[in-house]
Amino acid sequence: MSTLDTTDPTKFxxxxxxxxxxxxxxxxxxxxxxxxxxxxxxxxxxxxxQRMGRDDLIAHVRPIRKNRATSRVEVHEAVVDGDRIAxxxxxxxxxxxRDLVIEVHFFGRFTPDGRMFEGHMLTRNVDTDxxxxxxxxxxxxxxxx
Amino acid sequence: MIEHRYGVAGMTCGHCASFVTEExxxxxxxxxxxxxxxxxxxxVTSDRELALADxxxxxxxAGYELTGQEH
Numbered sequence: 001m002s003t004l005d006t007t008d009p010t011k012f013x014x015x016x017x018x019x020x021x022x023x024x025x026x027x028x029x030x031x032x033x034x035x036x037x038x039x040x041x042x043x044x045x046x047x048x049x050q051r052m053g054r055d056d057l058i059a060h061v062r063p064i065r066k067n068r069a070t071s072r073v074e075v076h077e078a079v080v081d082g083d084r085i086a087x088x089x090x091x092x093x094x095x096x097x098r099d100l101v102i103e104v105h106f107f108g109r110f111t112p113d114g115r116m117f118e119g120h121m122l123t124r125n126v127d128t129d130x131x132x133x134x135x136x137x138x139x140x141x142x143x144x145x
Numbered sequence: 146m147i148e149h150r151y152g153v154a155g156m157t158c159g160h161c162a163s164f165v166t167e168e169x170x171x172x173x174x175x176x177x178x179x180x181x182x183x184x185x186x187x188x189v190t191s192d193r194e195l196a197l198a199d200x201x202x203x204x205x206x207a208g209y210e211l212t213g214q215e216h
Binding site: 047048050052056059060061062063064065066067095096100123125 | 156160161205
């Protein structure tokens, strides 16, 4: 597993987020063991105001497996300070016949061996039609000027 | 109208809530579904008694686990 002190911050986030999801889908390993590879036992994760601990993360493995949710991530920027990382990224998730685009602003802290022990994230669902329209408008305005 | 509360494990966000909601809404007689993410609860309003097995099957279809019904 990548660690914060030896890996480019952007690559660290891509590797971390991608491999967690892939390991869930690829292996039949016990959900608790997979979660323990990526999160410290006393993980405190606050996502959009919802506090999640180890048991919540383990319970969430089941729907990922059942729904065969796949995802890819684009990390736009990431900065590291000691065991802390701040990152802005976009998740592209395919699940239950839907394609979701989710912007994430994340602050986290990681153990020396690369497991998250504290995380805070705010997410925004991107309305792809509206955003494409907005970017199209911007391009049109640029062309007109 | 009848209201029942169920425990559902594994829901972490609004997308999870919508997946569970849309499957439970397919059960005949269901008129409203509200998800309480903080407490891992789903509140189902219906115009008739619902079979627990039907609710469990709907939650399972969405990918989640029904942990119980409050009485």
